[in-house]
Amino acid sequence: MRLSDSPILERGYIFNPSHVLVTEPSLLFDPTVKPLEGMTEGSVLFVNSSKDMLLVPSRKVCLLHRDITGLALKYIGRDILSAAMGAVACKLSGLISLQSMVDSIEEELAELGLEPDVIEKNVQLAKECYSSVESVGLRGLSHRPSHKVVEVQYLGENGIPDLLSMGNTVLRKTGSWRVLTPIVSKDLCTACGICYTYCPEGCISVDEQGYPSINYDNCKGCMVCTIECPRKAIKIEREAPWS
Numbered sequence: 001m002r003l004s005d006s007p008i009l010e011r012g013y014i015f016n017p018s019h020v021l022v023t024e025p026s027l028l029f030d031p032t033v034k035p036l037e038g039m040t041e042g043s044v045l046f047v048n049s050s051k052d053m054l055l056v057p058s059r060k061v062c063l064l065h066r067d068i069t070g071l072a073l074k075y076i077g078r079d080i081l082s083a084a085m086g087a088v089a090c091k092l093s094g095l096i097s098l099q100s101m102v103d104s105i106e107e108e109l110a111e112l113g114l115e116p117d118v119i120e121k122n123v124q125l126a127k128e129c130y131s132s133v134e135s136v137g138l139r140g141l142s143h144r145p146s147h148k149v150v151e152v153q154y155l156g157e158n159g160i161p162d163l164l165s166m167g168n169t170v171l172r173k174t175g176s177w178r179v180l181t182p183i184v185s186k187d188l189c190t191a192c193g194i195c196y197t198y199c200p201e202g203c204i205s206v207d208e209q210g211y212p213s214i215n216y217d218n219c220k221g222c223m224v225c226t227i228e229c230p231r232k233a234i235k236i237e238r239e240a241p242w243s
């Protein structure tokens, strides 16, 4: 994150971040994304997860984690994390007060035209996220609470498609993004095929009887199928690995 008293016009890379916030834990192990690149000893890594990451020695960072997705589902019923992760960033920075954060969220969400009750839910979510972490401050400042120190490196080949290469989408397990899992209930399904038609990832196929089958390696959990199913035959479950 970038913080400044004056307007921030730079939109490029941050090469040596003091704080890194990772919204989706699978990104930690993605060799394409490399969210930990540039972190140095003493940098702060926050991961949206209720579990400690299994991270193998490479460099020492200050690791914190919270189940921000669980809080978002509790307050707003969806895994929309912008306000929540922003609140964590505000608190970790040690520079932004709770009231200042609340004022900013209300102002920005009002500008987007959201209803007052939706704004209020986001504010409540942000407040809990803000209070759920300690202020760590900026690198170089003396105040540094004794958070767990771990050593990290990249593992594995799962993750996002490499947009600069041709034809590799099927090789990449975009299902690693998924937070919510769609599950077809055959008892309710009428084999109408609507979910197959609407899935934007093309990862629903139909069997010989016309019933849908979801390829979970590539289903990214957008929930379009659950919305479009006229029989409400696709239930939603929280993804397990990091919950």
Ligand code: SF4
Pocket: 184, 188, 189, 190, 191, 192, 193, 194, 195, 196, 211, 212, 228, 229, 230, 231, 232, 233, 234
């Ligand atoms: S849209 Fe619903 S009812 Fe139709 S095939 Fe898909 S799951 Fe079954």
Ligand code: SF4
Pocket: 182, 198, 199, 200, 201, 202, 203, 204, 214, 218, 219, 220, 221, 222, 223, 224, 225, 226
């Ligand atoms: S959640 Fe999205 S990607 Fe997954 S099967 Fe449904 S429509 Fe396709």
